[in-house]
Amino acid sequence: DAKTTQPPSMDCAEGRAANLPCNHSTISGNEYVYWYRQIHSQGPQYIIHGLKNNETNEMASLIITEDRKSSTLILPHATLRDTAVYYCIVDGTASKLTFGTGTRLQVTL
Amino acid sequence: DVKVTQSSRYLVKRTGEKVFLECVQDMDHENMFWYRQDPGLGLRLIYFSYDVKMKEKGDIPEGYSVSREKKERFSLILESASTNQTSMYLCASTSTITGETQYFGPGTRLLVL
Numbered sequence: 001d002a003k004t005t006q007p008p009s010m011d012c013a014e015g016r017a018a019n020l021p022c023n024h025s026t027i028s029g030n031e032y033v034y035w036y037r038q039i040h041s042q043g044p045q046y047i048i049h050g051l052k053n054n055e056t057n058e059m060a061s062l063i064i065t066e067d068r069k070s071s072t073l074i075l076p077h078a079t080l081r082d083t084a085v086y087y088c089i090v091d092g093t094a095s096k097l098t099f100g101t102g103t104r105l106q107v108t109l
Numbered sequence: 110d111v112k113v114t115q116s117s118r119y120l121v122k123r124t125g126e127k128v129f130l131e132c133v134q135d136m137d138h139e140n141m142f143w144y145r146q147d148p149g150l151g152l153r154l155i156y157f158s159y160d161v162k163m164k165e166k167g168d169i170p171e172g173y174s175v176s177r178e179k180k181e182r183f184s185l186i187l188e189s190a191s192t193n194q195t196s197m198y199l200c201a202s203t204s205t206i207t208g209e210t211q212y213f214g215p216g217t218r219l220l221v222l
Contacts, residue, residue, distance in 0.1 A: 034210065043113075043199050043213035044152070087151075097211055099144075099152035 003027070004088045009104040012082075018075040020103050022088030025069045031091055033064060035073045036099075037084040044087065044099070047073065078107045112136070113214035115200050121220045128187040130217050132200030140203045141183035142211065143167075143175065145196040152199065158183055159205075190221045 005023040012018040024033065034049040048055055048062045050071075055062045061074040075082055087102040116131035132141065142157040144167075154167030156175040164175050172194060176184040183202075187194055200214040 036211075041216070041218075043201075043216045044211075046210040046212065049210060098154070101149070101151045 003090050003098065004100055006086075006088050006100065006103045008101065009106070011106050011108060012075075012078045014079055014107050014109055015077055018073075018078040018082065018105055018107070020073040020075075020086050020088075020105065021070065022073070023070045024088070024090045027068050027090050033062065033068075033071050034087075034089040034091065034097065035060070035062065036087045036089065037082075037105075038087070038102070039081075039084045047086075078105075080107050080109070083107045113200055113202055113212050115198075115214040115217050117217050118215060119218050119220075121222065122187075122190050123222050124191060126187075126190050126221075128190050128219065128221075130185040130187075130198055130200075130219070132183045132185070132202075132214055133181055134183075134200075134202040134212070135181065136202065136204070136212070137180065138202035138212075139180070139205045141177065142201040142203075143173075143183065143185045144199045144201065145169070146199060146216075147196050155185065190219075192221050195219060195221045 032049050035047040036044040038044045048060050050062045064071045085102040085104050087099050089097045091097050113134045122128050143155045144152040146152045153169050155173050158164045158177040161180050174186045198217045201211040203209050203211045
């Protein structure tokens, strides 16, 4: 059983905010939500992670619902270089992350 | 900056050859991982290691072995390469600190003819 559910693809206009949803209804209390992205032909790149509070860094913001059953990754001003596959992962540690098939984000002019 | 490096970006081997993929990390991480990535299947964990000389099977260990003789180095070995092992291979490392992230190398694209 997949731990997370993400839409297979999304489009976003350059300069706009990209909001990528993730459902993780079976998340347990000690599991973190991690987001990674993978640009074509490169290794996955860490973006952000959180437990229950919202988080922000220089790349993105992570909004986790109060019941922790879903989250949204926000890229505030998407650029063409943000075109990638975005993976939402839940796990108790980073020691054995299970990657699904993610959301393919296409940023367009 | 954490750096995870892999010995080759591209590799072409023949069926039956022994193949070594090397991964080195410079952050003194305890945990290291080997994944393979195939279209439509996402990343699948082959083997991982929590410490020197320790190894654990991941989800798809068949046809692979690993070696961790030094903390910074984790090798993936294909004893007798087969065409169905043509794939992108990704190495990653992380510390044991709870909530810490995995850092990935650039990947090795292996073609077995």
